[in-house]
Amino acid sequence: MEGILNAVVLFSNFVLIPGMAYGSQLALGALGVTLIYSILRFANFAHGDLMAFGTMFVILITWWLQSIGVGIDPLPTALLALPFGMAAAIAISLLSDRFVYRFYRRNKSPAVIFVIVSIGVMFLMNGLVRVIIGPNDQEFGDGARFLIKVREFKEATGLNEGLALKLSQGLTIAVTFVVVIALFWFLQKSRTGKAMRAYSDNEDLALLSGVNPDKVVIVAWVIAGSLATIAGTLYGLDKSFKPFTYFQLLLPIFAAAIVGGIGHPVGAVVGGYVVAFSEVTVTYAYKKFLIYLVPESWEPESLVQLLSTEYKFAVSFVILVVVLLVRPTGIFKGKVL
Amino acid sequence: MSILLGENMVGGYGGADILQGCTVAVDVGEIAVIVGPNGAGKSTAMKAVFGMLNLREGRVVLDGKDITALSPQARVKEGMAFVPQTNNVFAGMTVEENLEMGAYLRTDDFRGTMEQIYDLFPILKEKRRQAAGELSGGQRQQVAFGRALMTEPRILMLDEPTAGVSPIVMDELFDRIIEVGRTGVAVLMVEQNAAQALEIADTGYVLVTGENRFTDTGAALLANPEVRRSFLGG
Ligand SMILES: Nc1ncnc2c1ncn2[C@@H]1O[C@H](COP(=O)(O)OP(=O)(O)OP(=O)(O)O)[C@@H](O)[C@H]1O
Ligand SMILES: [Mg+2]
Numbered sequence: 051m052e053g054i055l056n057a058v059v060l061f062s063n064f065v066l067i068p069g070m071a072y073g074s075q076l077a078l079g080a081l082g083v084t085l086i087y088s089i090l091r092f093a094n095f096a097h098g099d100l101m102a103f104g105t106m107f108v109i110l111i112t113w114w115l116q117s118i119g120v121g122i123d124p125l126p127t128a129l130l131a132l133p134f135g136m137a138a139a140i141a142i143s144l145l146s147d148r149f150v151y152r153f154y155r156r157n158k159s160p161a162v163i164f165v166i167v168s169i170g171v172m173f174l175m176n177g178l179v180r181v182i183i184g185p186n187d188q189e190f191g192d193g194a195r196f197l198i199k200v201r202e203f204k205e206a207t208g209l210n211e212g213l214a215l216k217l218s219q220g221l222t223i224a225v226t227f228v229v230v231i232a233l234f235w236f237l238q239k240s241r242t243g244k245a246m247r248a249y250s251d252n253e254d255l256a257l258l259s260g261v262n263p264d265k266v267v268i269v270a271w272v273i274a275g276s277l278a279t280i281a282g283t284l285y286g287l288d289k290s291f292k293p294f295t296y297f298q299l300l301l302p303i304f305a306a307a308i309v310g311g312i313g314h315p316v317g318a319v320v321g322g323y324v325v326a327f328s329e330v331t332v333t334y335a336y337k338k339f340l341i342y343l344v345p346e347s348w349e350p351e352s353l354v355q356l357l358s359t360e361y362k363f364a365v366s367f368v369i370l371v372v373v374l375l376v377r378p379t380g381i382f383k384g385k386v387l
Numbered sequence: 388m389s390i391l392l393g394e395n396m397v398g399g400y401g402g403a404d405i406l407q408g409c410t411v412a413v414d415v416g417e418i419a420v421i422v423g424p425n426g427a428g429k430s431t432a433m434k435a436v437f438g439m440l441n442l443r444e445g446r447v448v449l450d451g452k453d454i455t456a457l458s459p460q461a462r463v464k465e466g467m468a469f470v471p472q473t474n475n476v477f478a479g480m481t482v483e484e485n486l487e488m489g490a491y492l493r494t495d496d497f498r499g500t501m502e503q504i505y506d507l508f509p510i511l512k513e514k515r516r517q518a519a520g521e522l523s524g525g526q527r528q529q530v531a532f533g534r535a536l537m538t539e540p541r542i543l544m545l546d547e548p549t550a551g552v553s554p555i556v557m558d559e560l561f562d563r564i565i566e567v568g569r570t571g572v573a574v575l576m577v578e579q580n581a582a583q584a585l586e587i588a589d590t591g592y593v594l595v596t597g598e599n600r601f602t603d604t605g606a607a608l609l610a611n612p613e614v615r616r617s618f619l620g621g
Contacts (some may be wrong), residue, residue: 241491244480248488251477258437258471259534260463260492 052209057342059203059211069323069330071219071288074226077322078281079299080306081233081315082274084384088250088313089270090151092164096172097278098300102293103175104139104279105286106183108132109190116192124194124217128283135283139275146171147271155267172297179293188291193217218287229280230319233273237315242269250313298363302329305366309373311384320381329365332356389414390450390573391467391542393436397444404443405431407597413542413575413590418568420605422581422618423594429577430472432594433546436575437469438462449542463492468540472547472577475531478520482511485519485530489537497537504533507563525556532563543567545576561587582619585609593618 079101086094094100111131121127150171154163197220200212237243242265249256249266257263282296289295306325310317335355340348357364373380389412399405405428413419421429434440436447438459446455449465457465468489477485486504490497505512508529514522519530528548535543548564549557557580565587568574578584585591588605593614601614608614 244484244487245491247480247484248477248491251479252474254439254471255474255477255534256488257459258463258469259488260460260538261488262460 053342055207056209056211057339059207059209059213060339060342063211063213065327065330065334067213067215067219069327071216071222071284072330073323073326074222075281075285075288075322076299076302076306076326077319078226078229078277078284079303080310080318080322081230082277082281083303083307084310084312084315084318085270085277086274087307087385089246089266090155090164092161092168093304093312094274095165095168095300096146096175097274097303098297099172099175099179099293100139100143100275101278101282101285101299102179102291102296103142104135104275105282105291105296106135106179106293107138108135108279108283109183109188109286109291111135112190112192121192123192126191126193126217126221126287128190128192128287129221132279132283135279136276139279140272141275142175143271143275144268146174147267176293176297183293185293188286190291191218191287216288218284222284222288225280225284229277233277234315246270301363301370302326302366305370305373308384309369309380311380311382314380314382314384317380317382317384324381325366325369328369329362332365333359333362389448391436391575392448393432393445394448395445396432396435396442396447398435398440398442399431400440405597406435406442406445408445409592409594409597409599410445410602411436411575411592413573415541415573416568416571417589418564418574418576418587419590419592420584420588421575421577421592421594422584423592423600424618427594428597429594430546431597433469433471433544433575433577437467437544460492463538466538466541467544468535468538468542469544470531470535470546470548472550476519476527476534479518481516482519482522482530483515485534486511486537489534493538500537500539504536507536507566508533524550525552525560528552528556528560532560536567540572542573542575545574547577547579549578549580557583582609585619 079097083094083097108128108131111134112128115121115127115130122130150167154167194217196214197217198213198215200214204212237247245256245261246266246269248259249261249263302325306321307318309324310321333355335353337350337354340350340354392412394410395408396406397404397408409428409432411419411421411432421432423429431440435442438457442455446453448454454462454465477488486501490500510526511529511533514526519527522530532548549560552560561583564574585605585608591603591605591608592599593601593608601608601611
């Protein structure tokens with residue numbers, strides 16, 4: 051019995067909790083990608099670097115707040131700085147739309163052109179981030195580290211294995227929960243949200259119903275910029291901030307959006323967790339976990355790890371390829387890319 | 388004087404002109420019907436009247452005011468509503484949301500209008516929580532019709548409102564169109580079922596290759612042997 055409990059705790063500690071946190075971060079990222087895809091009708095390659103850009107502002111403001119001694123201990127100061135980062139990400143999104151994307155929209159350019167243009171925007175944002183904050187890892191988390199500490203958990207339960215829940219993980223899951231509910235309420239119930247769904251569903255008919263396309267596009271960027279900054283800040287607090295890592299996040303985020311069905315917000319959330327848990331379960335070494343469960347004679351000698359962690363991006367890649375081959379519309383029947 | 392007039396319209400989709408100087412008009416409480424062979428430019432003429440096409444020549448006049456330069460959204464505000472021939476519902480949204488989108492520009496309470504539409508098409512009330520894309524062809528046409536009525540338009544433009552529906556539903560839709568016309572709405576519609584449509588038409592336009600071939604009252608066109616032979620199948 052104790053073996054099973056230890057196994058469960060071990061699994062929670064190394065798979066369930068990290069998977070939930072990472073999945074939440076991917077879900078928020080994928081929601082932004084899916085939203086831009088449904089309104090502007092292209093896959094935005096600049097989304098990862100938009101996350102980096104917004105997060106960079108959060109970090110700069112956080113440092114400044116820390117230097118003047120403003121904080122909300124035990125919560126991280128970054129939460130205070132979050133609205134500023136969101137504003138910066140929204141501003142650069144709207145500027146890139148005004149000076150870049152709008153031109154191609156007016157020309158009714160094909161989606162391929164938009165994608166390539168977004169890669170250009172990606173390089174631009176990437177460059178800005180590197181110039182302003184540099185390419186290195188940045189530390190900006192403060193406040194309490196843990197909600198549940200390993201030692202305390204062990205003492206309380208008397209188990210061999212301890213459970214740790216980092217504040218950043220708990221925060222990620224809670225914030226994602228609130229943001230996703232607010233977003234779905236907005237899309238399902240509000241007048242503007244319905245106009246956005248209508249515009250995504252049938253652009254011409256939305257125009258015939260009096261929906262203002264410029265407004266819909268602006269709202270889409272406002273939401274995408276906000277989501278990108280929230281996702282990026284939570285990821286940075288949970289792991290660390292490094293511009294290149296955010297660029298790399300594009301792959302699992304796209305995989306998440308496509309697995310769920312691109313253009314489908316529920317799909318983006320589900321896809322985020324599917325990709326995260328695939329990554330975490332495939333790269334986890336099950337040796338210790340199995341030792342708790344099987345008789346001594348069956349104990350595995352190897353690590354029982356399907357894939358070493360360096361290859362975790364291969365998981366997203368494989369998911370992406372398989373989904374595109376087998377079910378290109380994704381789980382929730384989004385649009386075919 | 389007509390409430391809505393598209394006069395000497397010339398234009399197309401960027402390539403060759405599809406409309407070659409065609410004129411259509413409709414008056415308050417009147418039903419005007421455009422008929423003609425496939426590819427004649429009927430839908431193009433409707434889009435031109437609604438501002439979804441740039442005209443090279445000609446003009447669109449509403450209430451004596453030139454609205455040629457107005458965007459489609461602005462025309463909605465002026466009391467025009469349009470049901471296009473294809474993709475005329477929000478397939479992923481519920482029936483009720485489709486109707487709400489019709490009322491998007493309204494700031495007053497539109498529940499009364501919605502009830503009227505449910506009275507007009509009781510099946511829509513039954514299916515109001517269902518996605519419009521899951522409905523039958525006839526029910527979809529009713530949703531599309533209902534969406535357009537939600538703005539309480541003064542001018543209702545319908546492009547083949549009975550395409551792909553059963554004969555029973557078709558008769559019912561025609562009845563509803565007549566009812567709407569009686570309430571003082573100007574109805575301008577394109578119809579594939581030319582004979583039946585001309586029967587209810589105050590004015591009929593026979594359009595061929597982007598030009599008016601015949602223009603007369605519905606009854607006169609039906610009685611015209613040349614029209615009968617060429618366009619009504621004998
Ligand atoms: N979006 C478009 N782009 C380019 N050409 C078009 C477009 N839509 C229609 N056309 C062309 O314009 C011409 C007139 O088409 P239109 O749809 O107006 O005909 P119609 O009279 O409505 O025919 P139908 O009875 O089939 O609905 C056709 O030659 C068609 O190929
Ligand atoms: Mg047509």
